[in-house]
Amino acid sequence: MRLEAKQQITEDLHARFARSAVIVVTDYKGLDVASINDLRRKLREANIEFQVVKNTLLVRAAEDTEVADHA
Numbered sequence: 001m002r003l004e005a006k007q008q009i010t011e012d013l014h015a016r017f018a019r020s021a022v023i024v025v026t027d028y029k030g031l032d033v034a035s036i037n038d039l040r041r042k043l044r045e046a047n048i049e050f051q052v053v054k055n056t057l058l059v060r061a062a063e064d065t066e067v068a069d070h071a
């Protein structure tokens with residue numbers, strides 16, 4: 001992944017963290033493709049965002065937000 005793409009993802013996540021009331025971080029390992037797709041569909045119906053990101057990008061995006069205080 002190019003540096004510019006990583007910076008864009010980090011900036012986008014940071015903005016989401018700043019405006020979100022609740023953030024849930026999970027580990028999706030062990031779920032098959034069908035389960036992930038079903039989960040994404042249900043979350044989308046409930047107007048909930050779901051995104052898979054690298055841990056390092058998540059930590060960088062959380063800096064200077066309330067999320068960083070709870071990580």
